Amino acid sequence: MELKRSFIKDLLISEETDKQVNAKGWVRTKRGNKQVAFVALNDGSTINNIQVVIDIANFDENQVKDITTGASISVNGTLVKSMGQGQNVEIQAKEILVYGTANPETYPLQKKGHTLEFLREIAHLRFRTNTFGAVFRIRHAMAFAIHKFFNDKNFYYLHTPIVTGSDAEGAGEMFRVSTLDPENPPKTEDGKIDYAEDFFGKETNLTVSGQLEAELGAMALSNVYTFGPTFRAENSNTPRHLAEFWMIEPEMAFYDINDNMDLAEEMLKYLVKYALDNCIDDLSFLEKRLLEDEKSKPQNERSEMPLIEKLQFIVDSDFVRLSYTEAIDVLKNSKPAKKGKFQFPVEWGIDLQSEHERYLVEKHYKKPVILSDYPRDIKAFYMKQNDDGKTVRAMDVLFPGIGEIIGGSQREEIYDKLSSRINEMGIPEKDMWWYLETRKFGTVPHSGFGLGFERLILFITGMSNIRDVIPFPRTPKNAEF
RNA sequence: UCCUCAGUAGCUCAGUUGGUUAGAGCACCUGACUGUUAAUCAGGGGGUCGUAGGUUCAAGUCCUACCUGGGGAGCCA
Numbered sequence: 001m002e003l004k005r006s007f008i009k010d011l012l013i014s015e016e017t018d019k020q021v022n023a024k025g026w027v028r029t030k031r032g033n034k035q036v037a038f039v040a041l042n043d044g045s046t047i048n049n050i051q052v053v054i055d056i057a058n059f060d061e062n063q064v065k066d067i068t069t070g071a072s073i074s075v076n077g078t079l080v081k082s083m084g085q086g087q088n089v090e091i092q093a094k095e096i097l098v099y100g101t102a103n104p105e106t107y108p109l110q111k112k113g114h115t116l117e118f119l120r121e122i123a124h125l126r127f128r129t130n131t132f133g134a135v136f137r138i139r140h141a142m143a144f145a146i147h148k149f150f151n152d153k154n155f156y157y158l159h160t161p162i163v164t165g166s167d168a169e170g171a172g173e174m175f176r177v178s179t180l181d182p183e184n185p186p187k188t189e190d191g192k193i194d195y196a197e198d199f200f201g202k203e204t205n206l207t208v209s210g211q212l213e214a215e216l217g218a219m220a221l222s223n224v225y226t227f228g229p230t231f232r233a234e235n236s237n238t239p240r241h242l243a244e245f246w247m248i249e250p251e252m253a254f255y256d257i258n259d260n261m262d263l264a265e266e267m268l269k270y271l272v273k274y275a276l277d278n279c280i281d282d283l284s285f286l287e288k289r290l291l292e293d294e295k296s297k298p299q300n301e302r303s304e305m306p307l308i309e310k311l312q313f314i315v316d317s318d319f320v321r322l323s324y325t326e327a328i329d330v331l332k333n334s335k336p337a338k339k340g341k342f343q344f345p346v347e348w349g350i351d352l353q354s355e356h357e358r359y360l361v362e363k364h365y366k367k368p369v370i371l372s373d374y375p376r377d378i379k380a381f382y383m384k385q386n387d388d389g390k391t392v393r394a395m396d397v398l399f400p401g402i403g404e405i406i407g408g409s410q411r412e413e414i415y416d417k418l419s420s421r422i423n424e425m426g427i428p429e430k431d432m433w434w435y436l437e438t439r440k441f442g443t444v445p446h447s448g449f450g451l452g453f454e455r456l457i458l459f460i461t462g463m464s465n466i467r468d469v470i471p472f473p474r475t476p477k478n479a480e481f
Numbered sequence: 482u483c484c485u486c487a488g489u490a491g492c493u494c495a496g497u498u499g500g501u502u503a504g505a506g507c508a509c510c511u512g513a514c515u516g517u518u519a520a521u522c523a524g525g526g527g528g529u530c531g532u533a534g535g536u537u538c539a540a541g542u543c544c545u546a547c548c549u550g551g552g553g554a555g556c557c558a
Binding site for chain 2: 029031032033034035036037038040051053069082083084085086087104105106107108110111112113114115117118120121172173209230232234235236237238239240241242245246247343353354355402403404405406407450451452453454455456465477
């Protein structure tokens with residue numbers, strides 16, 4: 001009789017021993033001697049392996065030889081209490097089917113640790129390691145939690161376009177989308193490429209943000225959010241940037257900047273708590289990994305607290321809120337400013353540098369910080385202007401170790417003010433007619449923000465390079481897999 | 482894009498002021514071991530020293546350019 005396949009996650013907590021079970025998965029290691037072999041089997045359902053015990057006398061010798069690290073097998077056997085230490089239950093194997101072998105001489109994964117840089121070169125196999133298994137299970141849990149959070153609050157998931165003709169936002173360099181022959185594109189009379197001949201009849205690009213379209217949705221559905229891929233063709237080579245990344249962008253009608261900050265703080269705490277409540281095995285593993293990793297670092301480069309404690313701290317603490325202007329005062333009176341330790345001098349009107357943000361979050365407040373009301377001249381055209389004529393209702397959430405995890409604002413809902421700002425910044429108004437019309441017909445105060453999904457995952461997993469929290473990273477000079 | 486460090490066996494690394502046949506640990510293969518937990522013990526195979534030039538009697542080692550990766554910065558999420 002065919003046994004129904006059980007997930008290892010469920011077998012490991014099962015009380016029903018002496019029962020016939022089937023498990024399928026990939027071999028992590030095999031140990032043993034001539035009489036008995038111990039196979040650690042993993043199927044991705046949990047970070048933990050189940051031990052399969054093989055009495056070699058009962059099996060074909062060649063078959064046992066094929067069961068090596070990386071091989072895929074199906075095991076029928078008895079779930080029994082383990083005689084050895086280190087696990088509660090194990091499977092006493094009766095029948096084993098080898099689906100696919102993995103030549104030990106060429107299979108690149110070993111039981112001993114690999115560097116993350118090496119594993120990135122074999123991204124097709126790195127899912128099979130403990131670290132990446134944990135990271136991608138957590139990534140899934142966070143995606144699910146985001147939908148749950150918004151659904152429970154009456155937000156609608158809005159699908160904004162990936163291919164966009166709007167190039168007005170200025171969020172970054174864009175990837176062109178075109179079906180024209182790159183060798184011999186059609187030209188206009190003055191010798192320029194004639195995009196009227198292109199697939200969409202105009203220049204199109206991959207989206208840099210779904211915000212403007214999300215605003216349109218919020219002007220009828222009240223609360224919407226987007227959660228999709230976003231593309232930036234910036235030549236950024238850092239552990240915090242990707243050319244293709246996922247972004248969550250809620251947009252809320254009738255929200256002012258304070259409502260916006262409340263929502264951002266509530267959402268981040270909800271997500272961190274969800275991870276603590278649902279991914280504790282994976283988080284514990286990542287915490288140990290991180291501690292091990294940091295042993296080789298000097299004291300001042302190590303984390304202030306272990307991963308799980310850090311996450312709990314986020315859930316328990318109130319985020320510090322202060323205005324840009326107040327932040328500048330704090331920075332000016334800080335020790336590093338007085339001792340001339342900042343590389344970039346602090347002056348009202350500058351865009352804060354990472355060293356300034358890090359000082360505020362990691363040294364001064366030692367908590368997440370929400371900065372608001374930035375100078376108008378360093379922020380985007382759509383942000384609501386304050387009455388002082390100098391600042392706009394922007395807000396950034398800064399996290400320790402990550403920097404800016406959320407950027408958002410109250411939007412300018414007054415037609416004349418928005419229109420004149422668009423003109424001041426030299427954006428062609430004719431391209432923005434649809435955006436401006438929402439301010440003509442039933443405009444309302446509204447707000448929204450963008451959360452970089454991978455930066456959230458970085459924070460929650462404690463990983464340090466953003467290329468290790470997305471399955472197949474897209475970065476300058478790299479689109480392998 | 483800028484600054485900086487690195488690239489030596491499948492992996493992680495050592496390799497002295499330039500000097501004989503380039504080393505180690507792990508992995509892998511063979512053998513030993515009746516319950517292992519990164520199993521253990523003995524033996525074995527495995528290298529165009531990132532690529533291309535150059536200096537020198539002699540280059541893994543020095544010089545130049547390029548490629549790739551790490552860390553930092555800018556742009557940002």
